[in-house]
Amino acid sequence: xxxxxRIPDGVRLGGMLxxxxxxxxxxxxxxLVLGVSADLFLVxxxxxxxxxxxxxxxxxxxxxxxxxxxxxxxxxxxRTFIYLMLGYGVGRYSxxxxxxxxxxxxxLAAVSAFSAELVYGLFQVLAGQPGSFWAMLQQQVLxxxxxxxxxxxxLYLGLVxxxxxxxxxxxxPSFK
Amino acid sequence: xxxxxxxxxxxLFGALIVISLVLLxxxxxxxxxxxxxxxxxxxxxxxxxxxSTATRxxxxxxxxxxxxxDLLEAHSRNENLQTELEGLRGRVVQLEEADQENRRLKxxxxxxxxxxxPAGSEFVVARVIGRSPTRWQEWVHIxxxxxxxxxxxxxxxxxxxxxxDSLSGKGLVGKVVGVSENAAQIQLITDPExxxxxxxxxxxxxxxxxxxxxxxxxxxxxxxDQRVEAKQIVETSGFGEVYPKGIPVGVVQTVGEEDVNxxxxxxxxxxxxxxxxxxxxxxxxxxxxxxxxxxxxKLNPTDKPVATx
Numbered sequence: 206x207x208x209x210x211r212i213p214d215g216v217r218l219g220g221m222l223x224x225x226x227x228x229x230x231x232x233x234x235x236x237l238v239l240g241v242s243a244d245l246f247l248v249x250x251x252x253x254x255x256x257x258x259x260x261x262x263x264x265x266x267x268x269x270x271x272x273x274x275x276x277x278x279x280x281x282x283x284r285t286f287i288y289l290m291l292g293y294g295v296g297r298y299s300x301x302x303x304x305x306x307x308x309x310x311x312x313l314a315a316v317s318a319f320s321a322e323l324v325y326g327l328f329q330v331l332a333g334q335p336g337s338f339w340a341m342l343q344q345q346v347l348x349x350x351x352x353x354x355x356x357x358x359x360l361y362l363g364l365v366x367x368x369x370x371x372x373x374x375x376x377x378p379s380f381k
Numbered sequence: 382x383x384x385x386x387x388x389x390x391x392x393l394f395g396a397l398i399v400i401s402l403v404l405l406x407x408x409x410x411x412x413x414x415x416x417x418x419x420x421x422x423x424x425x426x427x428x429x430x431x432x433s434t435a436t437r438x439x440x441x442x443x444x445x446x447x448x449x450x451d452l453l454e455a456h457s458r459n460e461n462l463q464t465e466l467e468g469l470r471g472r473v474v475q476l477e478e479a480d481q482e483n484r485r486l487k488x489x490x491x492x493x494x495x496x497x498x499p500a501g502s503e504f505v506v507a508r509v510i511g512r513s514p515t516r517w518q519e520w521v522h523i524x525x526x527x528x529x530x531x532x533x534x535x536x537x538x539x540x541x542x543x544x545x546d547s548l549s550g551k552g553l554v555g556k557v558v559g560v561s562e563n564a565a566q567i568q569l570i571t572d573p574e575x576x577x578x579x580x581x582x583x584x585x586x587x588x589x590x591x592x593x594x595x596x597x598x599x600x601x602x603x604x605x606d607q608r609v610e611a612k613q614i615v616e617t618s619g620f621g622e623v624y625p626k627g628i629p630v631g632v633v634q635t636v637g638e639e640d641v642n643x644x645x646x647x648x649x650x651x652x653x654x655x656x657x658x659x660x661x662x663x664x665x666x667x668x669x670x671x672x673x674x675x676x677x678x679k680l681n682p683t684d685k686p687v688a689t690x
Contacts, residue, residue, distance in 0.1 A: 285401040
């Protein structure tokens with residue numbers, strides 16, 4: 206007779222966030238593609254929101270953003286706010302429309318990354334950060350959106366296989 | 382009311398928004414030694430050893446990645462530089478060509494200024510555009526013709542690189558034997574049909590420069606009692622209607638005598654290197670008074686105008 210220990214979902218998500226901290230700090234932040242590095246916190250916030258809905262998406266986004274603010278040494282509360290909004294918004298989207306396929310994940314990750322970077326960039330411009338908004342758009346926002354979308358696809362498939370996320374539409378993950 | 386999941390969700394969402402804005406406000410309001418800044422520094426302190434270790438572990442991969450990137454960039458740069466180099470090589474060749482042409486034209490100009498030619502002479506510089514394909518005939522085609530004032534039997538001079546003798550390769554080339562509107566045929570003095578009334582500059586001995594066989598230039602009809610030595614300069618004598626007096630032809634190479642021949646056999650070498658001739662100058666002499674044709678025949682039977690076929 207075997208006893209199955211069910212790990213509470215909050216603990217699993219918390220563990221995922223801690224792993225994300227390590228991977229982001231050690232690996233991801235060092236790999237520059239198109240001049241930017243992928244933001245695992247943002248991608249995970251989107252994926253969790255898609256898989257768990259708006260409440261957990263908002264909570265996870267809040268936590269991921271807070272950790273991102275702390276690790277990136279940025280104004281604490283800024284990414285917290287942005288990722289919270291994203292987590293809630295993407296969660297609501299999945300609750301209302303569902304996740305049709307893995308392509309939805311890629312698209313949502315791209316849109317989310319674009320929105321997050323745009324809001325973050327606008328905040329920087331409003332805060333008096335030197336540099337042109339258009340240059341920031343070209344050099345940071347668009348490449349980051351593209352890279353995060355690319356990272357989202359394999360990460361999503363991996364998390365589904367690990368049982369951390371539900372497959373889209375209840376079936377196995379696919380890009381059909 | 383709190384049992385309604387929608388309300389709970391919205392409340393939670395609202396609360397989180399408030400918290401994040403409070404955090405943001407607090408972060409900006411607190412000093413650098415504040416709690417939130419301290420939290421960032423503390424986290425950094427925990428992460429730093431982890432990052433340092435990871436840095437060392439990842440470094441070889443990063444180096445490899447960088448090396449691959451550099452290699453690709455170097456490959457791309459190499460291709461660009463090769464293209465640029467080929468372009469520059471072509472440009473250098475063009476410039477060298479232009480430089481050489483300038484030098485040759487300057488030589489021609491110097492030659493023109495040498496006061497050899499009759500006063501009032503005009504000059505037409507032309508480019509050699511064709512050459513006789515065999516040694517049986519020695520002629521060149523030039524890119525100037527009657528439209529430029531060229532006529533039959535006008536003398537043609539040229540300047541090439543010095544061949545080791547005086548005058549730096551400047552000398553007689555030949556004469557115009559055929560003219561069209563924009564081109565002309567020049568019979569070279571090395572053509573077997575050519576003959577040039579000439580004299581030895583030092584001894585003033587007169588003769589006729591002929592081509593007894595391809596590649597050999599001989600000054601014939603020089604009396605045996607005339608004193609001629611090697612290295613003496615041969616120039617046109619001005620006899621005949623074609624070549625004005627004093628145009629350098631060549632230099633004496635060997636002087637021979639035969640018992641059965643009343644004339645000396647004088648081998649000469651031309652000043653102009655016909656193998657590399659690229660530009661020539663046609664001398665348009667001013668009109669000269671008519672000379673008695675019969676007298677000319679007697680003086681120099683071979684140096685007479687050649688009709689164009």
